Amino acid sequence: MEKKNLDWSSIGFNYRQTDARFVANYKNGAWDEGTMTDDATVVISECAGVLQYAQTCFEGLKAYTTEDGKVVCFRPDLNAARMADSCRRLEMPVYPEDKFVDAVVKTVQANLAYVPPFGSGATLYIRPYMFGSDAVIGVKPSEEYQFRVFVTPVGPYFQGGAKPITIRVCDYDRAAPHGTGHIKAGLNYAMSLYPIVEAHRLGYDENMYLDAATRTKVEETGGANFIFITKDGTLVTPKSDSILPSITRRSIVYVAEHYLGMKVEHRPVYFDEVKDFAECGLCGTAAVISPVGKIDDHGKEICFPSGMDEMGPVTKKLYDTLTGIQMGHIEAPEGWIKVISE
Numbered sequence: 001m002e003k004k005n006l007d008w009s010s011i012g013f014n015y016r017q018t019d020a021r022f023v024a025n026y027k028n029g030a031w032d033e034g035t036m037t038d039d040a041t042v043v044i045s046e047c048a049g050v051l052q053y054a055q056t057c058f059e060g061l062k063a064y065t066t067e068d069g070k071v072v073c074f075r076p077d078l079n080a081a082r083m084a085d086s087c088r089r090l091e092m093p094v095y096p097e098d099k100f101v102d103a104v105v106k107t108v109q110a111n112l113a114y115v116p117p118f119g120s121g122a123t124l125y126i127r128p129y130m131f132g133s134d135a136v137i138g139v140k141p142s143e144e145y146q147f148r149v150f151v152t153p154v155g156p157y158f159q160g161g162a163k164p165i166t167i168r169v170c171d172y173d174r175a176a177p178h179g180t181g182h183i184k185a186g187l188n189y190a191m192s193l194y195p196i197v198e199a200h201r202l203g204y205d206e207n208m209y210l211d212a213a214t215r216t217k218v219e220e221t222g223g224a225n226f227i228f229i230t231k232d233g234t235l236v237t238p239k240s241d242s243i244l245p246s247i248t249r250r251s252i253v254y255v256a257e258h259y260l261g262m263k264v265e266h267r268p269v270y271f272d273e274v275k276d277f278a279e280c281g282l283c284g285t286a287a288v289i290s291p292v293g294k295i296d297d298h299g300k301e302i303c304f305p306s307g308m309d310e311m312g313p314v315t316k317k318l319y320d321t322l323t324g325i326q327m328g329h330i331e332a333p334e335g336w337i338k339v340i341s342e
């Protein structure tokens with residue numbers, strides 16, 4: 001199959017329309033069969049639940065080419081399960097988890113020409129999402145929904161290697177206790193736009209959000225979970241009911257325990273202890289792990305011993321092992337790699 005003629009290493013992280021997407025409709029209490037379409041537009045009521053009351057959630061994962069030429073994606077069953085959780089919390093009908101994975105596979109198969117070649121560093125980003133599509137004027141759940149999956153090729157997250165970033169402790173909150181921080185609701189991201197634009201304007205790469213109730217515990221950034229490494233090599237990840245359960249973080253924890261024999265602690269992490277860690281990173285689908293070199297807490301700087309030039313040594317081991325599993329150099333645990341095309 002002939003690939004599109006794209007400059008894979010410099011396409012950046014932008015939406016680029018591809019040939020086909022999956023769409024299924026929910027009406028009268030049931031999902032239809034769903035179909036592939038070449039129509040990249042969505043036509044809905046001006047009063048649709050998504051437009052008036054933000055009734056929408058989404059997922060994000062990637063398909064990529066392994067060294068032996070297969071097109072695969074990573075643990076899509078966990079995206080399906082997380083989307084089901086998001087739907088339940090937003091009073092939306094769950095799209096069956098096995099059909100979610102089928103829709104992801106079908107959409108990638110229909111766009112194989114856009115899956116970047118092995119070694120380019122680029123990937124095919126997959127965006128499943130759902131929204132309330134019929135008119136609601138009183139505040140209540142929609143009765144009709146659309147589930148869609150589109151894909152778009154994206155360039156390597158780090159041009160020229162992963163450089164440590166600088167983040168700030170943010171005075172805005174991301175998620176309320178008992179709110180929607182643990183699901184992938186569009187509304188969580190709408191409210192994070194102001195703080196991230198402000199952070200960028202002030203020269204920071206990301207926001208570190210603290211827990212909204214006490215502002216003493218580390219939560220996450222707008223799009224990634226934290227990992228910390230102690231001076232004696234233990235992996236520590238913050239536990240909270242208001243952070244998104246990152247699939248990358250859960251995979252890193254497994255790799256640390258089962259591949260690298262590391263000690264792992266998944267527990268509340270107080271901001272006060274952050275200065276004592278040896279390494280810090282952000283983890284998520286987009287970059288796998290971005291090293292954090294410096295945290296600015298209202299003018300007081302925490303500089304990690306791993307410095308601003310490269311990833312810390314333990315973070316690097318975790319990164320190399322997980323990306324090795326994803327790319328097929330290292331044997332994956334059962335069920336982690338979903339083959340889409342041989």
Ligand SMILES: Cc1ncc(COP(=O)(O)O)c(C=O)c1O
Pocket residue numbers: 060220221222223224225244245246247248249283284285286
């Ligand atoms: C708020 C937030 N936290 C964490 C993550 C990382 O999750 P994952 O590893 O599943 O991509 C994401 C990205 O999906 C996110 O949006």
